[in-house]
Amino acid sequence: MKAPPLKKIWQWFERTRVGRSIFRVGLPQSNLERAQAMVSSFLLHIQPAKVNRHSLRASYSFGLGLISLYLFLILIVTGVLLMFYYVPSTEQAYNNMKDLQFVVSVGLVMRNMHRWAAHLMVIFVLLHMCRVFYTGAYKRPREFNWVLGVGLFLLTLSLSFTGYLLPWDQLAFWAITVGTNIAAYAPYIGPKLKYLMLGGNVVGQEALIRFYALHVIVLPAVAGFMIAVHLWRVRKDGGLSRPDEPGDTIQQIELGKLPTNKTYGLMELARGMTPQVGRNPADEVFAWPHLVFRELLLFLLVVAMVLFLGIFWNAPLEQLANPVHPPNPAKAPWYFLGLQELVSYSAFWGGVVVPGVLVMALLVLPYMDRDRKGVGRWFPRERVVANTIFTVCLVIAIVLTTIGSLFRGPNWSWQEPWKRPPTVTEGR
Amino acid sequence: MTDGSVRKLYVWFTVLGLLVGSLVVLGYFRDENRDWKDYQHKFIQEEIRRASTAQQRALAERIPLQIRQILLPDLNRVDRCTTCHLAVDDPSYGGYPNPLAYHPLHEQHPFERFGCTVCHRGQGRATTSVDAHGNVPHWDEPMLPVRYIQASCGKCHEAADNPAAPELVRGQQVFENSGCRGCHKLSGIGGVIGPELDKVGAHRSPDWLTKHFLAPASVTPGSAMPPQKFAEQDLESITLFMLSQTGETAPGYYASMRVIPSVGQGQRLFQQKGCIGCHSVAGKGGTVGPALDDVGLRRSTEWMVQHFREPQAVSPGTVMPQFSFTEGEARALTDFLVHLREQNVASNLPSLMSPVERGREVYRKYGCAGCHGADGKGGVPNPNAKTAELVPDLIRVAEGYTNDELRDRILKGQREITALDPKRPLPPLYMPGWGGVIRDAEIDDLVAYLISLKPAGEEPGF
Numbered sequence: 001m002k003a004p005p006l007k008k009i010w011q012w013f014e015r016t017r018v019g020r021s022i023f024r025v026g027l028p029q030s031n032l033e034r035a036q037a038m039v040s041s042f043l044l045h046i047q048p049a050k051v052n053r054h055s056l057r058a059s060y061s062f063g064l065g066l067i068s069l070y071l072f073l074i075l076i077v078t079g080v081l082l083m084f085y086y087v088p089s090t091e092q093a094y095n096n097m098k099d100l101q102f103v104v105s106v107g108l109v110m111r112n113m114h115r116w117a118a119h120l121m122v123i124f125v126l127l128h129m130c131r132v133f134y135t136g137a138y139k140r141p142r143e144f145n146w147v148l149g150v151g152l153f154l155l156t157l158s159l160s161f162t163g164y165l166l167p168w169d170q171l172a173f174w175a176i177t178v179g180t181n182i183a184a185y186a187p188y189i190g191p192k193l194k195y196l197m198l199g200g201n202v203v204g205q206e207a208l209i210r211f212y213a214l215h216v217i218v219l220p221a222v223a224g225f226m227i228a229v230h231l232w233r234v235r236k237d238g239g240l241s242r243p244d245e246p247g248d249t250i251q252q253i254e255l256g257k258l259p260t261n262k263t264y265g266l267m268e269l270a271r272g273m274t275p276q277v278g279r280n281p282a283d284e285v286f287a288w289p290h291l292v293f294r295e296l297l298l299f300l301l302v303v304a305m306v307l308f309l310g311i312f313w314n315a316p317l318e319q320l321a322n323p324v325h326p327p328n329p330a331k332a333p334w335y336f337l338g339l340q341e342l343v344s345y346s347a348f349w350g351g352v353v354v355p356g357v358l359v360m361a362l363l364v365l366p367y368m369d370r371d372r373k374g375v376g377r378w379f380p381r382e383r384v385v386a387n388t389i390f391t392v393c394l395v396i397a398i399v400l401t402t403i404g405s406l407f408r409g410p411n412w413s414w415q416e417p418w419k420r421p422p423t424v425t426e427g428r
Numbered sequence: 429m430t431d432g433s434v435r436k437l438y439v440w441f442t443v444l445g446l447l448v449g450s451l452v453v454l455g456y457f458r459d460e461n462r463d464w465k466d467y468q469h470k471f472i473q474e475e476i477r478r479a480s481t482a483q484q485r486a487l488a489e490r491i492p493l494q495i496r497q498i499l500l501p502d503l504n505r506v507d508r509c510t511t512c513h514l515a516v517d518d519p520s521y522g523g524y525p526n527p528l529a530y531h532p533l534h535e536q537h538p539f540e541r542f543g544c545t546v547c548h549r550g551q552g553r554a555t556t557s558v559d560a561h562g563n564v565p566h567w568d569e570p571m572l573p574v575r576y577i578q579a580s581c582g583k584c585h586e587a588a589d590n591p592a593a594p595e596l597v598r599g600q601q602v603f604e605n606s607g608c609r610g611c612h613k614l615s616g617i618g619g620v621i622g623p624e625l626d627k628v629g630a631h632r633s634p635d636w637l638t639k640h641f642l643a644p645a646s647v648t649p650g651s652a653m654p655p656q657k658f659a660e661q662d663l664e665s666i667t668l669f670m671l672s673q674t675g676e677t678a679p680g681y682y683a684s685m686r687v688i689p690s691v692g693q694g695q696r697l698f699q700q701k702g703c704i705g706c707h708s709v710a711g712k713g714g715t716v717g718p719a720l721d722d723v724g725l726r727r728s729t730e731w732m733v734q735h736f737r738e739p740q741a742v743s744p745g746t747v748m749p750q751f752s753f754t755e756g757e758a759r760a761l762t763d764f765l766v767h768l769r770e771q772n773v774a775s776n777l778p779s780l781m782s783p784v785e786r787g788r789e790v791y792r793k794y795g796c797a798g799c800h801g802a803d804g805k806g807g808v809p810n811p812n813a814k815t816a817e818l819v820p821d822l823i824r825v826a827e828g829y830t831n832d833e834l835r836d837r838i839l840k841g842q843r844e845i846t847a848l849d850p851k852r853p854l855p856p857l858y859m860p861g862w863g864g865v866i867r868d869a870e871i872d873d874l875v876a877y878l879i880s881l882k883p884a885g886e887e888p889g890f
Contacts, residue, residue: 095506095553102508102555103495106459169566293437300444307451311458318566 034286044292046235050284051291054376055240060135063298064128065234068156069227070302071121075159076220078114086166088212090205093168094320101317113310118160120306122335125156133390136375136383137241143366145233148226150362155223157335162215164333165208173321174330176211177203182332182343185351202323243376328410337404338397344412358393463556467512467527468493474528478520495555498543502679507543507552509560516544527557541681547580548572568631572671575664576634582672584682589692599669602662607798611653611857614673618795619860622653627675637667652856654808689756694764695777697757704779706748709768712780717748724766732762787877790870796822799857804881813855814846826882834875839863 007027013019014026025041028034035049054060085104086096100107129149132138138146165176180203184194199206238245258264285291332340342350374380379387409415468491475488496514498507515521516531517539524530534542545552550571554560562570572579581593587600609618614625632640636647641663644653658666677683687693698704706716713719723732731742736758739748753761778786791797791804799819801807806821813819825834841861847854866874 091504098551098553102553102559106455109455109459289434289437293434293441297437297440297444300441300448304444304447304451307448307455311451311455319568 028288031286034288037288038286038292044288046231047287047291048235048239049287051239051287052242052283053285054242054244054283056285056290056294060242060378061240062127062131064124064131066295066298067302068121068124068128069231070299071117071124071306072223072227074117074303074306075114075121078110078117079216079220081110082114083216088166088209090168090208090321093166093208097167097169097317101314108314109310112313112315113306114163115315116309116313117306118163119334120309121156122160125153129153130390130394134378134387135241136372136377136380136386138366138369139241139372139375140366140370142233142237142241145230145237146366147363148230148233150359152223152226152230154359155219155226159215159219159223160335161333162211162219165203165211166215167317168208168321170318170321170325170327171316173203173323174327175333176207177326178330178332178340179336182336182339182351185343185347187348187352190352203321204323241376245376329408329412331404331408334401334405338400341400341404341408464495464511465493468514471514471528498540500541500543500546502681503543503546505543505545505552507545508555509544509548509550509552510539511555512557512560513544545569546583547577549580570633573634576668576671579629579668579671582669583674583676584678585685586687586693587669587672589690590688591690592688595665595668596672599665599667599672602658602666603669604792604795605797606656606658606662606666607792607795607800609793609795610798610800611795617793617865621857621860625670625673628673629671630674630676632670634667634671637670638663641666654810654857685756687756687760689759689763691760691763691767693757694760694762694767697753697761698764699778701751704777709777709780720765720768724768729762729766732765733758736761783873783876784880786870787873787875787880790866790874791877793870794862794866804878808857810845810855810857812848812852813857814848817848817855819857822878823881823883826879831875831879834878835871838866838871838874 010027014023019026025033025036028037038044038047038049082100085100085107087093097111100111132146132149138149161176161179164179165172180194180197183197184190186193195201197207197210198204199210234240331337339350339355342354344350369386371382374382406417407414472488472491475491476485479485479488495508496510498510500507510516512527513529513531515524515528517533519530519533521528521530531539537547543552544550548571549569550562551560551564551567551569554562558564559567564570578593578595579599581587581590582596585593587593587596590597603614608614608625611619611621612623612625613620618624628637639647640651640653641656641658643655644651656663703720704713706714708714708719709721711719727735733755734742735748736751736753737755739746739750778789781789796804799808799810800822801819804822804825806818806823808819809817810819811817829837837859839862841859843858845855845858862871
């Protein structure tokens with residue numbers, strides 16, 4: 001087959017002195033080189049040289065974890081660009097938003113992309129969690145990675161919540177006011193926690209600078225680190241879960257049982273499973289190109305999706321924050337509206353017990369539910385009880401969030417969205 | 429997997445790559461394509477068309493496409509209006525249609541110091557016409573219709589007697605004469621039945637205000653305010669005056685000319701500083717200094733201004749003390765004295781008025797007419813009030829009250845108005861207590877005025 005011109009140029013570059021110094025292995029031509037390409041590249045080495053066909057199936061994983069990762073990357077890039085224009089001051093922040101919209105080249109598109117990617121990340125992280133649950137993928141040996149995942153879900157919410165305040169408009173101000181008030185319902189520590197978050201009793205300059213520091217440094221750094229560990233664990237726990245996995249043979253080598261009067265190579269100490277051990281080679285394909293190319297394609301798809309949203313839909317921006325003019329009703333960010341709906345019935349149950357129990361349940365889940373039947377398949381019959389409980393919780397959460405978002409009018413009264421009176425806000 | 433499946437991936441790479449590429453290009457061009465560039469192109473073409481020499485033409489061709497803005501840090505504004513309105517400061521564009529129209533220069537209000545939105549409102553930071561003109565969701569300051577533009581003068585200047593803003597002055601007169609203060613507080617003076625009006629102009633539109641005056645309940649359900657029967661001109665004037673009440677405080681330099689020198693200000697100063705103690709007007713007043721009725725004939729205005737600033741400088745040995753008047757105050761007093769011989773302004777001096785005349789002013793100042801009608805004739809509806817569902821008139825108070833009783837009644841008010849039908853809601857209007865608001869001297873005059881309202885020729889009743 002004749003190589004296309006671009007490929008020819010690339011191959012010439014690889015042969016030059018500079019090219020060889022950068023790429024130890026060029027575009028792989030043989031299976032050996034395909035394996036080498038994966039092992040020798042920093043970006044690729046976290047993935048195995050060969051992967052199971054089952055893991056490549058889009059209908060199994062839907063790429064939800066990867067999509068979440070890509071959204072995180074898009075958020076970092078657009079976020080850094082926004083930082084060039086943003087001053088975390090109550091005097092300037094809102095004007096910065098207006099300047100992004102009206103004078104900064106593609107400033108509005110960047111802000112839109114950042115906003116929509118943030119919302120999408122909350123959704124996709126949640127969907128990813130649902131996928132892992134419905135396929136039983138949190139079970140041994142992946143228990144701890146599930147726990148990390150729950151942590152990443154909470155981090156995603158915190159990142160979105162802290163970013164919500166930064167435009168310093170009415171939407172931001174009152175959503176954070178309501179959100180931190182929900183946190184204050186926790187017994188004993190609640191009010192202190194709210195004070196700690198806001199740097200005062202009300203949302204103001206101190207809160208803005210705190211949220212900013214958390215949003216641009218602390219939380220992204222922690223999330224980035226945890227994502228790295230999360231991915232590392234995916235690899236070390238044997239890749240994606242699948243039905244024929246010899247799960248119980250995956251175990252740590254027990255160091256105590258090894259003779260101590262000799263030295264060991266890394267291969268002898270590494271965890272039991274390499275792609276070859278205990279598996280049918282016919283099920284395996286080389287990660288280059290089958291996995292890597294698909295990952296790149298998915299990246300393009302996600303970028304296209306976010307670009308499309310960012311170009312055609314503007315992120316909301318209301319009036320300048322005004323502490324004496326609360327909107328009616330004042331609503332938290334949408335992903336907390338289920339909680340706000342619960343809080344409207346009972347502050348203690350909705351604000352403390354329900355979210356507390358839910359998070360605790362998610363954290364201990366893999367250690368309680370230890371039966372390995374049905375792992376690696378969607379909705380297996382063996383897991384009907386667990387799946388039913390999870391689905392009921394999920395549906396309740398979705399229903400509550402929908403009610404809080406769409407069906408609540410002034411004074412949190414019931415209001416069908418299609419019957420909204422013409423002007424809810426005060427007349428002008 | 430076969431080579432075929434990899435080749436399918438290449439197809440996808442092509443499709444998605446093209447998709448992302450075209451979205452990037454689309455996003456970029458949508459962003460680059462901005463209204464203001466079209467306007468600037470048109471302006472440059474017009475400049476080229478008007479160029480008469482090659483040099484002018486070359487200059488016009490070099491006008492850069494760029495956002496233009498007036499930075500106003502003290503006002504916390506950035507006005508980018510001149511990005512599209514490029515010829516506001518070029519008189520040769522007089523008569524051109526917008527956006528290239530010329531804006532007559534304000535000698536006192538240069539563009540580079542005041543920008544545009546401080547008077548015209550709108551969204552100065554915006555660079556599209558819709559957003560900039562401000563009739564968009566989530567922007568509370570849309571452009572002020574030009575017929576209300578003098579409302580903006582009131583942000584920095586006193587409305588009273590402002591000779592540069594006659595519409596605003598007229599608006600305030602309608603406000604004071606209509607008795608609005610009977611229920612509403614403005615700058616701390618007024619009743620407590622309706623809301624304070626100090627910031628009303630910042631969050632109400634002209635349309636809302638107009639509707640509210642004519643039929644309050646139509647825009648504020650349940651409002652107790654009686655519908656106002658303003659003539660068209662008065663309606664526009666009082667709307668303008670309300671729009672001027674934004675509660676904004678002009679900072680630093682912008683606050684330096686709060687009061688524009690005027691006859692009215694001169695008259696108030698003349699009253700406050702007690703000039704009448706030494707000087708006489710229309711035969712009334714002190715005799716230490718000369719009578720002032722015809723001083724405008726005897727002295728030039730320059731002499732008088734100088735005399736107010738530094739009496740010894742122009743009149744050595746004079747006993748007149750130095751009052752440390754500002755330049756503006758000296759001008760206002762001079763204007764007043766010049767007017768003194770032209771018009772009968774002296775009769776407006778409170779210290780020269782009779783108690784009944786002064787009382788009429790008090791009745792006006794505190795907006796009693798808002799409920800009790802002009803000259804105390806009543807007629808304002810108060811649903812479900814036992815007094816024929818009207819606020820009672822005042823023309824016969826002399827028959828039912830002694831001076832002291834009347835005084836007491838005004839100071840204490842009456843919070844609960846007896847209802848006609850106890851099942852219906854209580855009457856919305858009531859008499860607020862004016863103690864602590866109306867000053868002691870004023871209350872005596874007011875009582876004198878109210879007693880005087882008794883129709884002439886009627887026998888005292890019981």
